[in-house]
Amino acid sequence: SAVISQKPSRDICQRGTSLTIQCQVDSQVTMMFWYRQQPGQSLTLIATANQGSEATYESGFVIDKFPISRPNLTFSTLTVSNMSPEDSSIYLCSGLWGAREKLFFGSGTQLSVL
């Protein structure tokens, strides 16, 4: 299975600030994605992190709010910008392992915005 390291594991932030979440995957991972999981809910795809180019965002998510970088195959960051309490959620990095579409998740970042 893929190794995915995500940090920080949790943070408490003030309204209006930004938080950058880091994700490191092993070399078997081909595609990387960022998901959000609001309390008691399912996983919602924010964007696909593309190596060396702009991320592909899902409907309802925009680059200004959730800038994503993927400078190389094994590293990506998600920034939650200008945070409000509505951004309180778990953010999950995920990686597609090999060519067989098995998606594995990082341990998540529990974000609380005051």
Next chain:
Amino acid sequence: GENVEQHPSTLSVQEGDSAVIKCTYSDSASNYFPWYKQELGKRPQLIIDIRSNVGEKKDQRIAVTLNKTAKHFSLHITETQPEDSAVYFCAAWWETSGSRLTFGEGTQLTVNP
């Protein structure tokens, strides 16, 4: 886009009984259907998956069935144990306008000792 519906949202069974969770999907081009188990405070874990060229797959007490014609797939857990208690998510791999995994809303399974 792809839409995945999952039922029931909650399921309570007695230890030793079987549990069945059902999902339907909308995109007939979807060809890969994984199931994830998420324990409280932990990441979703892939527990079993099935591809469209297979009708059924089994791994010990867990099995998944797929009906491509009806666009249904189901998770079956036999001889349930308290440690099976978790939220289970079905998903469908969607390749129209980019590749992505779309999740159902989840089923909270409680196994009572």
